[in-house]
Every structure is written in C-alpha cells, then in structure tokens.
Amino acid sequence: MVARYWALWLGGGLSLLLFLAGLVSLLWTPYPIGVIDVANRLAGPSAEHWLGTDPFGRDIVSLLLKGAANSILVAVVAVGIGIGIGVPLGASASAVGGWLDELVMRLSDFAFAFPALLTAVMITAIWGPGAVNAIIAIGIFNIPVFARLTRGAALSLWQRDFVAAARLAGKGGVRITTGHILPNLAPLVIVQATIQFALAILAEAGLSYLGLGAQPPDPSWGKMLNEAQTFMFLAPELAIYPGLCIVLSVLGLNLLGDGLRDLLDPKLRRARA
Amino acid sequence: MAPLLEFREVSRHYRLPRRRLFEAAARRTALDHVSLTLAAGEVLGLVGESGSGKSTLGRLAVGLERADAGVVRLDGIDLATAGRADWRRLRCRAQMVFQDPFGSLDPRLTVARIVAEPLALLRLPAAEAAARVHDALAEVGLGAETLDRYPHEFSGGQRQRIAIARALITRPKLLVADEPVSALDVSVQAQVLNLMADLGRRHGLAYLLISHDLTVVAHLADRIAVMQAGRIVEVGRTAELLTAPRHPYTRALLDAVLPPDPARARARLGLVRRKRQSGAS
Amino acid sequence: MSLLSIEGLGVDIPNADGVTRILDGIDLSLEPGEWQGIVGESGCGKSMTALAVMGLLPERAVTGGRIVFAGRDLAGLDEAAMCRVRGAEIGMIFQEPMTALNPVHSIGRQIAEGLRRTRGLGRAAAEARTRQAMQRVGLDPARFSPDLYPHQLSGGQRQRVMIAMVLARRPRLLIADEPTTALDVTVQAEILKLVAEIADETGMALLLITHDLGVVAAIAETVHVMYAGRIVETGPTDAVFAHLAHPYVRGLFEALPKEVVEPGARGAALTAIPGRVPDPSERSPACAFADRCAFADARCRSERPQLRALHGAEHRAACFYPRPAPGR
Numbered sequence: 001m002v003a004r005y006w007a008l009w010l011g012g013g014l015s016l017l018l019f020l021a022g023l024v025s026l027l028w029t030p031y032p033i034g035v036i037d038v039a040n041r042l043a044g045p046s047a048e049h050w051l052g053t054d055p056f057g058r059d060i061v062s063l064l065l066k067g068a069a070n071s072i073l074v075a076v077v078a079v080g081i082g083i084g085i086g087v088p089l090g091a092s093a094s095a096v097g098g099w100l101d102e103l104v105m106r107l108s109d110f111a112f113a114f115p116a117l118l119t120a121v122m123i124t125a126i127w128g129p130g131a132v133n134a135i136i137a138i139g140i141f142n143i144p145v146f147a148r149l150t151r152g153a154a155l156s157l158w159q160r161d162f163v164a165a166a167r168l169a170g171k172g173g174v175r176i177t178t179g180h181i182l183p184n185l186a187p188l189v190i191v192q193a194t195i196q197f198a199l200a201i202l203a204e205a206g207l208s209y210l211g212l213g214a215q216p217p218d219p220s221w222g223k224m225l226n227e228a229q230t231f232m233f234l235a236p237e238l239a240i241y242p243g244l245c246i247v248l249s250v251l252g253l254n255l256l257g258d259g260l261r262d263l264l265d266p267k268l269r270r271a272r273a
Numbered sequence: 274m275a276p277l278l279e280f281r282e283v284s285r286h287y288r289l290p291r292r293r294l295f296e297a298a299a300r301r302t303a304l305d306h307v308s309l310t311l312a313a314g315e316v317l318g319l320v321g322e323s324g325s326g327k328s329t330l331g332r333l334a335v336g337l338e339r340a341d342a343g344v345v346r347l348d349g350i351d352l353a354t355a356g357r358a359d360w361r362r363l364r365c366r367a368q369m370v371f372q373d374p375f376g377s378l379d380p381r382l383t384v385a386r387i388v389a390e391p392l393a394l395l396r397l398p399a400a401e402a403a404a405r406v407h408d409a410l411a412e413v414g415l416g417a418e419t420l421d422r423y424p425h426e427f428s429g430g431q432r433q434r435i436a437i438a439r440a441l442i443t444r445p446k447l448l449v450a451d452e453p454v455s456a457l458d459v460s461v462q463a464q465v466l467n468l469m470a471d472l473g474r475r476h477g478l479a480y481l482l483i484s485h486d487l488t489v490v491a492h493l494a495d496r497i498a499v500m501q502a503g504r505i506v507e508v509g510r511t512a513e514l515l516t517a518p519r520h521p522y523t524r525a526l527l528d529a530v531l532p533p534d535p536a537r538a539r540a541r542l543g544l545v546r547r548k549r550q551s552g553a554s
Numbered sequence: 555m556s557l558l559s560i561e562g563l564g565v566d567i568p569n570a571d572g573v574t575r576i577l578d579g580i581d582l583s584l585e586p587g588e589w590q591g592i593v594g595e596s597g598c599g600k601s602m603t604a605l606a607v608m609g610l611l612p613e614r615a616v617t618g619g620r621i622v623f624a625g626r627d628l629a630g631l632d633e634a635a636m637c638r639v640r641g642a643e644i645g646m647i648f649q650e651p652m653t654a655l656n657p658v659h660s661i662g663r664q665i666a667e668g669l670r671r672t673r674g675l676g677r678a679a680a681e682a683r684t685r686q687a688m689q690r691v692g693l694d695p696a697r698f699s700p701d702l703y704p705h706q707l708s709g710g711q712r713q714r715v716m717i718a719m720v721l722a723r724r725p726r727l728l729i730a731d732e733p734t735t736a737l738d739v740t741v742q743a744e745i746l747k748l749v750a751e752i753a754d755e756t757g758m759a760l761l762l763i764t765h766d767l768g769v770v771a772a773i774a775e776t777v778h779v780m781y782a783g784r785i786v787e788t789g790p791t792d793a794v795f796a797h798l799a800h801p802y803v804r805g806l807f808e809a810l811p812k813e814v815v816e817p818g819a820r821g822a823a824l825t826a827i828p829g830r831v832p833d834p835s836e837r838s839p840a841c842a843f844a845d846r847c848a849f850a851d852a853r854c855r856s857e858r859p860q861l862r863a864l865h866g867a868e869h870r871a872a873c874f875y876p877r878p879a880p881g882r
Contacts, residue, residue: 431830463825485738542743
C-alpha cells in the first residue's frame with residue numbers, strides 16, 4: 001500500500017511537517033524572534049542554537065518556524081480568496097450561461113494575460129509592501145484559475161442525467177449548484193488547491209525576497225534568502241536552510257496534489273485496479 | 274376523455290455554431306410538426322434510430338426542454354404558459370427514467386437522499402417522507418439496507434431500480450422512460466421490464482417508452498409511434514403495426530430484427546452461404 | 555490442421571488484493587474458413603478472449619494455456635513478430651469505430667497504411683487498392699473521397715472504413731468484437747451482411763463476438779456461450795438453439811422479448827434470470843451459475859462441471875443437469 005502510493009505518502013508527510021512547523025511556531029519557538037543578539041551573530045550549529053544564528057544573532061530554527069507560519073498564512077488566505085471568489089464565479093457562469101459565462105471567461109482571459117508574479121510585485125509596490133497586500137496580490141491571480149476550473153467541470157456536470165432528475169424534482173439553479181454540482185467538483189477543487197498552495201508559497205517567497213512581503217520583524221523564508229546573499233561565501237548555510245524549506249514545502253505539496261489526483265480520478269483508478 | 278399527454282404540431286430546432294462571422298446560423302431540426310397523444314394508463318412506445326428526435330420528444334413531455342412551435346399539453350396544462358404552481362403539480366404528475374444507470378444517480382449522495390429528492394415538491398413531514406422512501410424502494414424490490422449506501426456499490430440493474438423508485442415517489446401518472454434498459458444486460462433487462470409492467474398495472478401508470486430497440490417496445494407498449502428524422506411516420510396499435518406495417522421505414526425496422534433462431538435469422542439477413550471446402554466435423 | 559486453436563486459456567489480472575481470474579480454461583478450435591460466434595453478457599470474458607488471441611491484453615495480465623495460430627504458438631512470439639501477425643494474418647474490428655479510427659488521419663490514409671506496411675506496396679499501387687477496398691465495402695469512391703476524415707462519416711460508414719482497413723490486408727482470420735452494437739438497427743443488418751459476404755468471398759475464418767443472440771444465430775456456424783469467464787455451452791448453432799441445454803443459455807433465450815418475431819405472444823411476463831452476473835472476484839470455483847439456477851443442487855455448488863457431450867461430440871454443455879433434448 002505504501003509502495004504504490006509513495007508519492008502521496010511522501011507529499012503528505014512533507015506537507016504535514018510544514019503545517020506542524022507553522023502551528024508550533026504560533027505557540028512556541030526556541031528563541032523569540034524579535035530579540036537581536038549581535039554578539040552571537042553567525043554562530044555555527046550548537047546545542048543552544050540547533051542551526052546556528054543569522055547575521056543579527058537570531059536563532060535560525062525559530063526564524064524558519066515563524067517563516068513557515070507566515071508562508072502558510074499567506075498561502076491559505078490567498079488560495080482561500082481564489083476559491084471563495086473563483087468557484088462561485090465559475091459555478092454561476094456555467095449555471096447561467098450566456099452573457100455571464102462570456103463575462104467571466106473574458107475577465108479570466110484578461111487576468112491570465114498578465115504575468116502573475118510581476119503584477120503582484122507591481123501591486124505591492126504601488127499599495128505598499130506588507131503581508132496583507134501580498135495576500136491580496138497573490139489571491140487575485142488565484143481567482144481566474146479556480147473560476148475556469150469550476151466552470152469547465154461544472155459545464156460537463158450540468159449535462160449529466162442526475163442533474164436533469166434534480167430539475168424534475170423541482171430544484172432550481174441554486175439548489176442544484178449547491179446540492180449536486182459543487183459536491184461533485186470538490187475533489188477537483190481540492191487537488192487544484194494543493195497545487196495553488198504550492199505556487200502561493202513560491203510567490204510569497206519571491207515577494208519577500210524583494211522586500212515586498214512580510215516586513216521586519218516578521219520573518220519569511222524569502223527575506224532570509226535575500227539577507228543570506230551578502231554572506232554567500234562566509235556562511236552559505238544561511239541561504240541553504242530557507243531555500244531547502246521552500247523546496248521541500250513546494251515539493252511536498254505538489255506530490256500531495258498529484259497523489260490526490262491519481263487517487264480521486266475515477267478513470268485512472270480503473271486503469272490501476 | 275382528455276388525453277394525459279398531448280403534442281400538437283410540435284417543432285424543435287437546435288442552432289448550430291456559425292461557420293462564418295456574418296452568416297446566419299444553420300438550424301438542425303430535431304422535431305418537425307409532431308402530433309401525438311397519450312391516454313391515462315396507456316403505454317405508448319416511441320421507436321426510432323439515432324437522430325429521429327424521440328429523446329427530444331420525451332424531454333419536451335416533462336418540460337426539460339421547450340418546444341419552439343406547437344403545443345405540449347400535460348394533464349390539460351399548456352407547458353408553455355404554466356406558472357410556478359402549475360409546474361409543481363406537473364412535476365409530481367410526470368417523471369422520467371433515464372438511459373444511463375451510472376449517470377442518472379448522483380455518486381455523492383446516498384440512495385435514501387437520491388430517492389427522496391422529488392419529495393421536495395410535496396413538502397411532507399419527515400416521518401411521512403421516510404415512509405415513502407421505504408415504500409418506493411420496496412416496490413422496486415430493494416430493501417432498507419440500501420438506504421445508506423452509495424450508487425457505486427450497486428449493479429446497473431439495481432441502479433435502474435433506484436432510478437425507478439425515485440421516479441415513482443411522487444406517485445406520478447406518467448413515466449417517460451428514455452432507453453430504460455439499453456445499457457443493461459439481457460438477463461437484467463427482463464427483470465426491469467417485468468418490474469415496469471408490474472408497476473404500470475398496479476398504479477395505472479402511463480408510460481412514454483422510448484427506445485431504439487423494437488423488441489423492448491413491442492413487449493410493453495399498447496401503441497407504437499415510429500419516428501424518423503424528427504417526424505412520426507406511423508402510429509398504430511402494437512399488434513397491427515407488427516403484423517401489417519404500412520410505412521416502408523416501419524417495415525425496414527421490423528425486418529432488421531434478427532430473431533434468436535438460426536434459420537429465420539439467416540433468412541432475414543439474406544445470407545447465401547457457399548459450402549466450405551474443409552468440413553468442420 | 556485447425557487455423558486457430560485455443561487450449562486451456564486462462565487470464566489472471568493482478569489487483570490490490572491478489573489476482574482476479576478473468577478467463578478460466580477456454581478451449582476453442584477454428585478451421586480455415588469457418589465462422590464461429592462467442593456470445594455472452596458483459597463481463598463474461600468474450601472480449602478478453604479476442605484480446606488474448608491478438609496479444610493485446612494489458613501488460614500486467616498473466617496468461618496460461620496455449621494459443622496456436624496456423625501452427626505457431628502465439629505466446630512465444632515477441633512484440634515485433636506479433637505485430638506482423640496482427641493485421642496481416644489476424645484482423646480485428648471493434649465496437650466503437652470512432653475510437654478505433656485515428657481522427658486526425660484521412661480514411662484513405664488509414665486504409666493505405668496497412669497495405670504499405672504489410673505488402674510493401676508503393677504509393678500509387680496502395681491508392682488503387684484503397685479505392686478498390688472502399689468500393690468493396692460499399693463506400694462508392696464517387697461519393698466518398700479517400701481524403702475524408704472519420705468525423706465526417708456516420709457510424710455505419712466508419713465501420714465500413716474499419717472493415718476496409720482490415721480487408722485490404724486479407725487476413726486469414728477476422729475477429730469482430732461487437733461490430734454492430736453501436737450502430738442503428740437498420741445499418742446493423744447491412745454491416746453484418748457485408749462482413750459475411752466478404753468472409754465468404756475471401757475464405758476468411760470469422761470469429762464473431764456479440765451479446766446479441768439473433769446476430770450469432772444468423773452468422774455463426776458454431777457458437778460458444780460464455781458465462782463468468784468460462785464456456786458453458788458450445789456446439790453447432792442449430793443444435794444449441796434447438797436444444798438450449800444449459801440453464802443459463804435457456805434463461806438468456808427466454809428473457810428475450812419475442813413479440814416482434816411472434817406477434818401473438820404479447821402480455822406474458824418475461825422469464826427473467828434472478829440475481830446478477832457475479833463480479834470476477836466473487837465467482838464460485840464450482841458452477842459459476844449455481845446461485846442463479848433453478849435446478850442447482852449441492853453438487854453444483856461444490857464441484858465444477860466440465861464441458862461434456864450431449865449427443866454428438868460437437869455439442870457440449872458444462873452442466874450436471876442439462877435439459878434433455880426436446881422431442882426425445
């Protein structure tokens with residue numbers, strides 16, 4: 001069982017690790033992150049500081065944990081915006097059809113025409129840096145992804161006979177959407193959400209690297225990468241730790257998403273059985 | 274007595290996508306001035322091949338689609354002008370069973386919820402609703418243990434029974450069955466056909482039985498209407514239609530049926546087989 | 555020497571909990587030019603048998619037994635050798651012509667492709683043969699250009715293209731898997747007739763797989779009835795249909811509505827077979843039909859019936875209590 005779904009297990013494990021790290025950091029970190037201890041700067045790994053300290057003497061492990069919390073927060077809310085607005089838009093577009101469908105699809109086309117990350121940079125640069133604006137900037141680009149996904153899948157669901165049966169039971173568009181369409185879309189949306197989550201973490205890291213994401217003293221992996229640049233030859237591990245965190249988180253989420261898709265896709269399931 | 278279902282000069286078109294930007298969209302005629310009546314308690318078979326419009330006519334009968342011309346009257350009410358209260362009554366009166374037993378049940382709902390869905394039209398108290406669900410399942414030969422299970426746990430024949438239970442729960446007078454047994458194996462077809470005949474007799478149900486399979490229709494129907502390219506080419510009582518068809522298309526459909534009898538089947542096909550050189554035995 | 559000889563064919567498919575037996579001891583022998591039919595409901599394994607002969611089973615399938623074609627054991631052939639057999643010596647037509655034809659190639663190209671690969675013909679010669687083949691299957695070159703694409707044709711016309719593709723290579727054996735099931739009933743008869751005529755002309759052997767008793771009655775000289783991965787009755791078509799010895803075969807026959815062929819028979823309830831076809835993983839090692847059979851007893855549930863001759867070595871049924879022949 002484990003061998004066949006190894007991708008799912010590995011991805012799930014890494015993702016779980018990510019969430020646990022973030023959760024733990026909310027309650028406890030080995031050292032408070034606001035405190036600077038310049039005397040101890042750039043220390044190597046030791047019993048007190050498991051991974052050493054950064055250029056300001058802050059404990060790296062604490063920074064990584066809090067960074068995890070930051071990444072998760074941004075990703076969850078951004079993807080949440082995408083689902084919360086995108087899914088209803090896509091569902092309505094497919095249910096109403098006609099002008100609403102055209103409007104939603106053309107708006108999506110319009111949004112896709114912009115390079116997401118650069119536009120996010122622009123938004124945060126204009127409105128000001130900070131976690132909130134980063135969330136909004138990333139969230140905006142999640143909306144058309146979910147709108148398009150929902151609309152496409154919902155359109156084919158509307159053709160199914162059980163929807164016709166629901167109409168014969170006197171149900172209108174809204175009740176059919178909530179009772180039949182959305183529940184059947186859930187697996188697809190969940191899989192896409194895991195993938196978008198990974199992309200959101202990458203986007204947040206990118207924005208923070210440019211200084212447009214979480215602001216000091218809140219740590220973020222991207223910012224840690226930026227600060228590590230000047231010390232590349234002196235203490236390369238300063239870049240490796242946050243870099244590895246980003247890579248493992250994104251990898252874990254992608255594996256989880258792929259594994260879930262294989263698990264939930266009925267056609268693939270039959271081929272495997 | 275007024276017919277239960279009446280079609281008068283009904284037409285339905287579909288618009289095809291435009292091929293050129295300023296050209297008018299082409300139309301495909303699915304139904305062309307179709308007139309037909311169905312009396313209460315009668316089984317009317319609708320036979321035709323693909324593209325004949327029989328499924329479209331069935332969907333018009335229950336109001337899933339609207340006619341572009343002509344009048345569709347169900348239980349005396351003109352579907353084109355029916356108001357909300359009318360529709361609620363109509364939906365209770367006429368229900369539909371679909372072809373694909375795998376697609377007609379929502380895979381995420383339990384059997385209990387699937388069968389109970391049309392009860393939303395009646396606003397019954399919970400206890401009575403539950404009792405009706407029990408009864409409906411019992412009528413189709415399924416027990417209470419099916420209530421909490423999901424469609425994928427059942428076979429095609431069982432799913433079709435669940436679909437029939439759902440269609441009967443509002444005690445309709447008309448059941449439109451669109452290829453109800455086409456997706457089922459022969460041994461299961463017979464079970465479902467027997468069930469439909471039984472239920473029809475017990476409840477005085479009228480059926481609009483739609484199928485490309487003349488043998489299925491001929492077994493249940495009192496009258497048969499033959500459709501081709503959106504038109505009805507012949508209507509008549511089953512026995513007469515089978516023994517003395519008038520329209521050449523009807524005759525072609527009858528001739529195309531291959532009986533499970535080697536001599537007659539070969540004759541139907543008009544096969545002349547030369548003697549093979551090497552003997553089999 | 556028989557053209558195709560299947561001996562004790564068994565196919566197992568591994569799954570999450572072990573192995574599922576799909577085919578269980580299939581024996582079949584086909585002479586050159588002979589027409590046989592395999593009839594059964596969904597899940598009985600009839601299509602799997604055809605795929606096994608063609609070497610087209612899923613990779614994970616484990617096969618036992620022998621499949622001997624024209625003296626050669628097909629199991630011993632590698633994929634390249636099997637490719638040469640497919641098409642050139644054994645042709646196959648499928649149920650769904652739309653998915654069997656390549657939608658992005660013209661029909662002329664698909665018909666010619668087989669010709670050029672197996673007969674090494676040049677382009678001009680292949681084109682001429684293509685036109686000939688299309689003419690033979692009723693696609694008049696005046697109306698149907700070889701440059702048409704599959705989606706521009708109707709179901710029956712696509713099936714004719716598939717027949718032309720197979721025919722052009724003149725195989726010795728044609729396997730037709732539900733060739734008319736997806737077609738309109740008036741077209742079915744035409745296609746069946748076409749297949750029969752061509753088989754007659756070319757001396758091709760025909761293995762017709764279908765769920766339709768009427769179709770097999772019309773075409774096959776010998777019929778094999780399959781149930782749950784096994785052959786339960788086999789013999790000359792006339793004898794099998796006259797006798798209906800095995801309870802399942804009899805049940806299938808009686809479950810058919812017969813008003814169209816016997817207009818006086820209206821109103822009587824159909825004799826349905828109770829229960830349903832067992833899942834491959836649920837099949838009994840004894841008689842697979844026992845739990846649905848009105849005549850089953852303890853022996854049927856504990857011992858597996860083998861095919862045994864009824865009268866005349868040709869007609870055999872796998873039943874301990876076959877019905878006695880009518881009129882004896």
